Amino acid sequence: xxxxxxxxxxxxxxxxxxxxxxxxxxxxxxxxxxxxxxxxxxxxxxxxxxxxxxxxxxxxxxxxxxxxxxxxxxxxxxxxxxxxxxxxxxxxxxxxxxxxxxxxxxxxxxxxxxxxxxxxxxxxxxxxxxxxxxxxxxxxxxxxxxxxxxxxxxxxxxxxxxxxxxxxxxxxxxxxxxxxxxxxxxxxxxxxxxxxxxxxxxxxxxxxxxxxxxxxxxxxxxxxxxxxxxxxxxxxxxxxxxxxxxxxxxxxxxxxxxxxxxxxxxxxxxxxxxxxxxx
Amino acid sequence: xxxxxxxxxxxxxxxxxxxxxxxxxxxxxxxxxxxxxxxxxxxxxxxxxxxxxxxxxxxxxxxxxxxxxxxxx
Numbered sequence: 001x002x003x004x005x006x007x008x009x010x011x012x013x014x015x016x017x018x019x020x021x022x023x024x025x026x027x028x029x030x031x032x033x034x035x036x037x038x039x040x041x042x043x044x045x046x047x048x049x050x051x052x053x054x055x056x057x058x059x060x061x062x063x064x065x066x067x068x069x070x071x072x073x074x075x076x077x078x079x080x081x082x083x084x085x086x087x088x089x090x091x092x093x094x095x096x097x098x099x100x101x102x103x104x105x106x107x108x109x110x111x112x113x114x115x116x117x118x119x120x121x122x123x124x125x126x127x128x129x130x131x132x133x134x135x136x137x138x139x140x141x142x143x144x145x146x147x148x149x150x151x152x153x154x155x156x157x158x159x160x161x162x163x164x165x166x167x168x169x170x171x172x173x174x175x176x177x178x179x180x181x182x183x184x185x186x187x188x189x190x191x192x193x194x195x196x197x198x199x200x201x202x203x204x205x206x207x208x209x210x211x212x213x214x215x216x217x218x219x220x221x222x223x224x225x226x227x228x229x230x231x232x233x234x235x236x237x238x239x240x241x242x243x244x245x246x247x248x249x250x251x252x253x254x255x256x257x258x259x260x261x262x263x264x265x266x267x268x269x270x271x272x273x274x275x276x277x278x279x
Numbered sequence: 280x281x282x283x284x285x286x287x288x289x290x291x292x293x294x295x296x297x298x299x300x301x302x303x304x305x306x307x308x309x310x311x312x313x314x315x316x317x318x319x320x321x322x323x324x325x326x327x328x329x330x331x332x333x334x335x336x337x338x339x340x341x342x343x344x345x346x347x348x349x350x351x352x
Contacts, residue, residue: 105325206336206340209336209339209340209343210332210335210336210339212343213336213339213340213342213343214335214339217339217342258328258332259332261328262328262329262332262333265329
């Protein structure tokens with residue numbers, strides 16, 4: 001990843017005429033080998049290698065661990081709150097609202113009968129994506145889901161869950177046989193098989209790109225609006241620029257919530273379509 | 280003469296036209312349906328947001344390709 005950063009930086013420095021090139025913008029968006037506390041200094045993160053592959057700890061890895069630790073703490077305290085009484089109060093109640101929302105609005109309508117088997121996975125990705133998206137809005141922090149490797153991993157997990165759901169209910173060959181609808185003329189059968197297999201892979205690909213692009217786009221727009229002040233070179237642009245950037249910031253909070261909901265909804269839709277096919 | 284930037288700009292503009300038309304049509308029919316039957320407004324709003332996110336997803340495909348064009352060329 002660091003060599004990619006260098007190549008992009010060189011290209012942009014060549015192409016930008018002023019000093020305010022894309023350098024500082026990319027530094028805010030892309031992964032880096034140090035944790036950055038801008039006026040105070042930076043913490044350099046260790047560089048590890050395994051069999052020639054670069055598994056060094058970068059900023060996004062640190063924030064992924066932070067999100068995971070915070071999720072574990074929050075959700076374990078919620079489950080302890082249930083031991084006191086079955087009717088929750090306070091913070092437990094607040095998290096229960098979200099859990100019941102995911103269960104009743106997203107998972108139950110789309111999967112149907114045996115939704116409890118897939119509920120832990122869907123709740124996990126909902127809370128992880130929601131917390132990661134919201135974390136990206138805080139100062140000095142990085143958006144974990146704006147890294148395409150992270151969203152690709154999440155989409156890959158949803159893909160694996162979809163196939164497992166279908167194979168569990170129909171058997172290995174039955175699941176693939178059920179993808180082709182009955183009563184088709186045999187002539188176009190190869191075409192249908194190709195189209196169905198392609199459709200199998202484009203759905204998780206779309207999940208990955210949708211989450212990645214939504215998260216990156218918000219940050220790029222805010223950084224571009226603020227960078228406009230430096231490109232124009234005058235302070236008079238600042239009130240307009242910051243007002244627009246504030247509006248886009250509020251929109252980004254909405255987009256963070258919506259994208260977590262959409263990812264979970266589409267994952268559970270695909271799992272439901274694979275597990276209970278009504279061709 | 281660097282056409283990569285030009286291609287990226289034009290591509291992003293055309294993609295935004297498509298997404299804007301699509302979401303505009305979606306919002307128009309959703310609002311009309313909400314006006315006809317105000318009790319179903321909650322469900323209509325939910326489905327409208329899902330469809331809007333899917334249409335935006337396609338527009339973001341184009342955005343990613345434009346970014347690739349702009350930084351590689």
